[in-house]
Amino acid sequence: MTVAVQIEHVSKRFRKHSEPAKTLKERLLTLHKSTVEDFHALNDIDFEVYAGETFGILGHNGSGKSTLLKCIAGTIQPSQGVIRVRGQLSALLELGAGFHPDLTGRENIFLNGSILGFSRTKVEEIFDDIVDFSGLEEFVDTQVKHYSSGMYARLGFAVAVNLEPDVLLIDEVLAVGDEAFQRKCIERVRGFQHDGRTICLVTHSPEMVRNLCDRALVLDHGNLLHVGDVGDAVTIYRRSLDPNFHDGDGAGGSLHEGQSSSGDSETPTPATATNGDPNGSADSDEERQRLVLDLMGDKAPVTITRSWIDGPSDGRTAFRPGDQVVIGMSFKAPEGTMVRARLSLHSHDGVHLVSISSWDIRGADVGPTSADNNIARFVLDDLPLLDGHYLVTLILQSPEETMEYDRREQQLSFDVHSGQPVHGRVVMDIALETTTDSEVPTADEAPDAAMPSPSTSGSPSIAT
Amino acid sequence: MTAVNTVNAPDLPPLLENRAGPTRLATRLVNIWNYRELLGNLVRRELKVKYKNSMFGFLWTLMNPLLYLAVFSVVFTLFLRSGAPRYGLLLLSGLLAFNLFSNGVTAATTSITGNGALVQKVWFPREILPIAAIGGELVTFFFQIIILFFGLAIFGQSPEWTMLWLLIPTLAVTLLMALGAGLLLSGLNVHYRDVQHFLDLALLTWFWMTPVVYLFNLVGQPFIDRWGVGAERWAMLNPMTPIVVIFQRVIYNPTNFSPEKQQETFSLMLQPTSWYLENLAISAAFGFFLLFTGLKVFGQLERNLGEVL
Numbered sequence: 017m018t019v020a021v022q023i024e025h026v027s028k029r030f031r032k033h034s035e036p037a038k039t040l041k042e043r044l045l046t047l048h049k050s051t052v053e054d055f056h057a058l059n060d061i062d063f064e065v066y067a068g069e070t071f072g073i074l075g076h077n078g079s080g081k082s083t084l085l086k087c088i089a090g091t092i093q094p095s096q097g098v099i100r101v102r103g104q105l106s107a108l109l110e111l112g113a114g115f116h117p118d119l120t121g122r123e124n125i126f127l128n129g130s131i132l133g134f135s136r137t138k139v140e141e142i143f144d145d146i147v148d149f150s151g152l153e154e155f156v157d158t159q160v161k162h163y164s165s166g167m168y169a170r171l172g173f174a175v176a177v178n179l180e181p182d183v184l185l186i187d188e189v190l191a192v193g194d195e196a197f198q199r200k201c202i203e204r205v206r207g208f209q210h211d212g213r214t215i216c217l218v219t220h221s222p223e224m225v226r227n228l229c230d231r232a233l234v235l236d237h238g239n240l241l242h243v244g245d246v247g248d249a250v251t252i253y254r255r256s257l258d259p260n261f262h263d264g265d266g267a268g269g270s271l272h273e274g275q276s277s278s279g280d281s282e283t284p285t286p287a288t289a290t291n292g293d294p295n296g297s298a299d300s301d302e303e304r305q306r307l308v309l310d311l312m313g314d315k316a317p318v319t320i321t322r323s324w325i326d327g328p329s330d331g332r333t334a335f336r337p338g339d340q341v342v343i344g345m346s347f348k349a350p351e352g353t354m355v356r357a358r359l360s361l362h363s364h365d366g367v368h369l370v371s372i373s374s375w376d377i378r379g380a381d382v383g384p385t386s387a388d389n390n391i392a393r394f395v396l397d398d399l400p401l402l403d404g405h406y407l408v409t410l411i412l413q414s415p416e417e418t419m420e421y422d423r424r425e426q427q428l429s430f431d432v433h434s435g436q437p438v439h440g441r442v443v444m445d446i447a448l449e450t451t452t453d454s455e456v457p458t459a460d461e462a463p464d465a466a467m468p469s470p471s472t473s474g475s476p477s478i479a480t
Numbered sequence: 481m482t483a484v485n486t487v488n489a490p491d492l493p494p495l496l497e498n499r500a501g502p503t504r505l506a507t508r509l510v511n512i513w514n515y516r517e518l519l520g521n522l523v524r525r526e527l528k529v530k531y532k533n534s535m536f537g538f539l540w541t542l543m544n545p546l547l548y549l550a551v552f553s554v555v556f557t558l559f560l561r562s563g564a565p566r567y568g569l570l571l572l573s574g575l576l577a578f579n580l581f582s583n584g585v586t587a588a589t590t591s592i593t594g595n596g597a598l599v600q601k602v603w604f605p606r607e608i609l610p611i612a613a614i615g616g617e618l619v620t621f622f623f624q625i626i627i628l629f630f631g632l633a634i635f636g637q638s639p640e641w642t643m644l645w646l647l648i649p650t651l652a653v654t655l656l657m658a659l660g661a662g663l664l665l666s667g668l669n670v671h672y673r674d675v676q677h678f679l680d681l682a683l684l685t686w687f688w689m690t691p692v693v694y695l696f697n698l699v700g701q702p703f704i705d706r707w708g709v710g711a712e713r714w715a716m717l718n719p720m721t722p723i724v725v726i727f728q729r730v731i732y733n734p735t736n737f738s739p740e741k742q743q744e745t746f747s748l749m750l751q752p753t754s755w756y757l758e759n760l761a762i763s764a765a766f767g768f769f770l771l772f773t774g775l776k777v778f779g780q781l782e783r784n785l786g787e788v789l
Contacts, residue, residue, distance in 0.1 A: 089601075089603055091602065093498060095500055119525065
């Protein structure tokens with residue numbers, strides 16, 4: 017695979033001045049006292065983004081994800097290491113960066129295009145697309161300073177994505193504009209993916225990573241916690257958000273120690289251990305799981321030991337709508353604890369279908385538990401889903417839901433094949449009533465049109 | 481960041497490299513060349529924005545030298561009685577050259593701090609900003625020079641046509657110096673905002689040390705009195721002096737006037753072409769030194785511009 021972005025042992029240190037001395041006088045006055053302190057924004061980050069993939073960069077505030085993106089964009093230089101970007105790069109660090117308020121939309125499109133490194137001919141070629149996409153046809157000859165902030169952002173996004181760079185960097189800018197424009201942006205990003213362009217997306221929204229990304233990494237206080245599978249990334253990211261995460265034995269740096277003590281000298285960080293292995297072998301999975309558990313210490317007494325889906329009854333590889341699906345997990349917990357089990361389903365394109373807990377189902381939690389092995393099974397009778405690939409997340413929480421003990425994020429999945437040409441995702445009982453002018457509608461006459469049911473193979477007749 | 485064409489993968493687009501440490505000078509120059517279109521657009525932006533919301537727009541650029549021409553002609557022929565005939569034309573000949581330098585350096589110095597948002601968000605060769613600032617001043621300069629030539633025509637005065645080519649190397653040296661100083665100061669100004677205030681004073685001093693308002697004879701004569709004929713050369717060690725004097729010699733052209741007047745007022749300005757070239761060469765050497773220093777210092781400072789801004 018071609019590497020589009022290569023990050024090689026990149027570290028970034030910032031000088032932390034108590035108060036940045038801006039004038040010479042201040043510099044001279046503060047010369048004698050060295051208030052300078054180094055702040056490590058990135059520690060030895062090493063990964064690759066392949067051409068054509070959408071790569072998520074997850075991390076909490078201050079984890080260094082924006083610094084990383086700026087290093088890729090080239091606006092700041094790493095203290096150590098090298099970043100290589102193949103192809104034309106366009107960075108959406110801030111929408112409309114470089115717009116001049118006194119210039120018109122048209123003038124700014126050309127100016128911004130050349131700031132991003134594209135030729136005038138190229139911008140001329142796609143000028144209409146840009147204007148079309150932004151939906152600002154009427155205002156293209158208006159000075160940008162008269163634009164609303166939404167219009168400003170729309171024009172900025174339109175320029176950046178329509179220039180069709182080989183590598184696009186996005187820094188949480190998709191959250192601008194109204195819903196319609198957001199949808200357009202997502203569509204555009206999908207178009208990018210379809211064209212085989214490379215995208216790096218910085219966000220702290222796991223949903224967005226799950227919806228859009230092929231692989232992802234997780235940053236925590238400048239350390240790389242994970243590179244690879246998106247589901248794992250989300251799990252690890254959620255853990256890194258837990259305030260207890262760093263109480264175990266210090267900051268993320270302990271992860272490195274944990275790794276090196278595991279004796280594998282060829283993999284200096286856990287990140288490289290899973291790098292380029294989207295599915296994560298059982299070994300590295302368990303290893304990471306163990307590392308994270310080590311970090312959490314005694315605070316994670318409840319852990320999922322196994323999870324499974326009972327396959328279709330007759331040995332098929334996929335379920336049919338209406339089948340019974342059983343999703344189970346076994347877990348360890350201290351004797352006599354009450355645990356809330358939660359099931360969450362997503363479609364492969366990230367739509368959240370359901371999240372339901374033991375309390376929702378039967379008004380009671382699971383337990384009291386026995387010391388060694390407990391099993392909880394979610395039984396879905398009459399599966400109401402149509403064709404697609406579905407992802408399962410299993411979660412164990414404390415009964416008050418103040419704490420999450422453990423989760424298996426989208427490690428299980430199943431397929432549904434109805435064998436019918438259908439559109440949509442959900443099975444619904446939908447009746448069709450037809451009337452002509454002379455008739456009075458009666459519900460009885462309407463054929464039962466539960467959509468994929470094999471009995472409705474004939475096309476329903478619709479009155480004209 | 482560095483743009484490198486990879487040898488082993490010729491079909492792939494260029495590889496951008498962002499590594500720790502300063503970027504090689506040659507690579508930076510290549511980058512600037514690759515972004516020349518942006519340079520053009522930024523110059524265009526500077527000019528557009530300058531007069532965007534004004535009714536007369538670009539006419540204001542021309543008003544400035546016209547006003548100088550009128551006011552100084554009146555003041556110096558009626559009240560101050562300068563020895564130079566049509567003093568306005570003489571003043572403007574030198575002033576436009578000096579203004580190109582001083583306005584260029586001033587614009588370049590604030591070009592990076594003024595485009596902070598851009599520098600923090602998008603990468604492009606940072607040198608483009610000061611270069612574009614000077615480019616904008618150069619365009620203004622050309623328009624003003626046109627006004628000056630109109631002024632010459634109105635007074636029935638002609639430039640020294642045979643020496644007109646001398647303006648090209650002179651202009652080049654002016655730009656060289658402005659660029660060197662601009663690069664040096666624009667980078668420094670990000671770290672110490674004192675630079676732009678200091679610059680105002682420095683340029684003001686420099687202006688009055690250069691024979692723009694007064695005649696070169698006034699500067700040269702004391703040297704001759706002391707060390708004899710030929711010592712006026714020392715007065716040329718101010719790198720702006722040869723530039724201003726060449727502009728005055730070629731455009732204002734003292735040979736328009738009677739031989740007596742020439743001897744009386746402009747004797748030291750009437751030198752052979754080689755004399756101008758020799759002195760210009762010294763300015764050029766200074767310019768190259770400035771440019772080299774500017775590029776070096778800028779290369780060091782450029783690395784963390786995005787953070788310090």
